[in-house]
Amino acid sequence: xxxxxxxxxxxxxxxxxxxxxxxxxWPSFANRDGxxxxxLKNPSKLDLDYAKWxxxxxxxxxxxxxxQRVLRDEPQSVEALLGLARMDQLAVRMTEAEQGFxxxxxxxxxxxxxxxxxxxxxxxxxxxxxxxxxLKQGLQVAPKDDMIRFHLAVATAKSGDLATAKSHFINSVGxxxxxxxxxxxxxxxxxxxxxxxxxxxxxxxxxTLEQAQYWLNEIxxxxxxxxxxxxxxxxxxxxxxxxxxALPSSTRMNVAEVTEQRIxxxxxxxxxxxxxxxxxxxPQTGVALATNSLPASSRSANVYNPFATGxxxxxxxxxxxxxxLEQLRNQR
Numbered sequence: 001x002x003x004x005x006x007x008x009x010x011x012x013x014x015x016x017x018x019x020x021x022x023x024x025x026w027p028s029f030a031n032r033d034g035x036x037x038x039x040l041k042n043p044s045k046l047d048l049d050y051a052k053w054x055x056x057x058x059x060x061x062x063x064x065x066x067x068q069r070v071l072r073d074e075p076q077s078v079e080a081l082l083g084l085a086r087m088d089q090l091a092v093r094m095t096e097a098e099q100g101f102x103x104x105x106x107x108x109x110x111x112x113x114x115x116x117x118x119x120x121x122x123x124x125x126x127x128x129x130x131x132x133x134x135l136k137q138g139l140q141v142a143p144k145d146d147m148i149r150f151h152l153a154v155a156t157a158k159s160g161d162l163a164t165a166k167s168h169f170i171n172s173v174g175x176x177x178x179x180x181x182x183x184x185x186x187x188x189x190x191x192x193x194x195x196x197x198x199x200x201x202x203x204x205x206x207x208t209l210e211q212a213q214y215w216l217n218e219i220x221x222x223x224x225x226x227x228x229x230x231x232x233x234x235x236x237x238x239x240x241x242x243x244x245x246a247l248p249s250s251t252r253m254n255v256a257e258v259t260e261q262r263i264x265x266x267x268x269x270x271x272x273x274x275x276x277x278x279x280x281x282x283p284q285t286g287v288a289l290a291t292n293s294l295p296a297s298s299r300s301a302n303v304y305n306p307f308a309t310g311x312x313x314x315x316x317x318x319x320x321x322x323x324x325l326e327q328l329r330n331q332r
Contacts, residue, residue: 044073051083060087078108082117089121097121112142120151128159146172153178157185176206183215192219 051066064087070080085100101118108114115138122131135152142148153168162182169178183198196219202212 044070044077047073048077048079048083051080055083055086060090063087076107078104078111078114081107082114085117085121089124094125110141112138112145112148115141116145116148116151119148119155123151123155123158126158128155131155132159153181154185157182158189176202176209176212179205180209180212180215183212187215187219192223195219196223 047066047070051063051070054060054063054066064084067080067083067087070077071084074080081100081104085097085104088094088097088100098121101114101121104114105111105118115134119131119135119138122128122134132152132155135148135155138148139145139152149168149172153165153172156168157165166178166182169181173181179198179202183195183202186192186195186198196216199212199216199219202209203216206212
């Protein structure tokens with residue numbers, strides 16, 4: 001056996017005999033903990049932060065799973081209860097959402113965060129009395145919380161109490177901003193005139209408030225557009241439907257012109273001859289039939305009136321009696 005092979009055999013033997021000692025120092029995958037959360041000091045906080053992050057990203061399924069995992073570890077977690085309630089609200093499960101907000105309020109009845117969340121829940125459904133009541137409770141608990149006061153101002157303004165809302169807006173965001181927010185709410189409600197006044201006041205009180213000037217210009221454009229559309233609709237109002245057998249308005253004769261067109265006996269004789277020669281002639285282009293203006297007993301499918309202009313005239317037939325001819329002569 002060569003020295004090289006001998007050395008390889010020695011190394012292999014030493015490896016086999018040293019497995020036990022190596023195993024004591026090398027970590028076994030089979031014995032490793034499968035839940036890395038157990039190695040964290042506060043795994044619920046990590047899950048809660050991750051759930052909020054996923055909620056902001058719009059990954060509601062993942063966010064719900066993490067909120068639920070937090071509640072398994074901490075059943076009284078107010079933030080997890082509020083998170084799940086928001087998930088139900090976004091999923092339009094309003095009964096479950098309200099129960100979730102109420103459960104959080106039961107766990108923390110004086111928590112301004114919970115009161116603000118429940119107030120916004122009612123405001124989102126336009127339940128203004130409930131929203132205002134809960135937000136007032138939140139403001140009593142945290143009188144210096146400008147966010148709760150702002151949400152109370154919005155709910156109060158949308159309920160119609162602009163004076164009280166303005167006071168809350170001023171105390172939370174300032175005078176010019178109060179006018180601006182009132183203008184936005186009134187604009188959303190379709191009250192352009194009053195919204196314009198508030199935007200004007202906002203620009204007067206703070207000329208640098210560019211948002212107010214922007215919406216002021218938008219309102220003026222909307223008003224001008226409405227006025228133009230109203231004028232156009234008046235100018236282009238369609239005419240009433242013409243009666244059957246009437247000519248278009250461009251070729252229609254007025255009543256005075258029609259009554260002045262008398263039919264002389266010579267005209268009658270000429271028409272009689274034409275009707276006798278062509279008893280089934282069709283109407284000329286642009287001339288309407290007037291058979292619907294006659295009584296049913298005197299209508300004929302082949303009657304043709306070359307003088308019809310939308311106003312009923314005597315219909316000429318090829319078989320007039322002497323009495324009818326005499327009546328026509330007396331009309332001169």
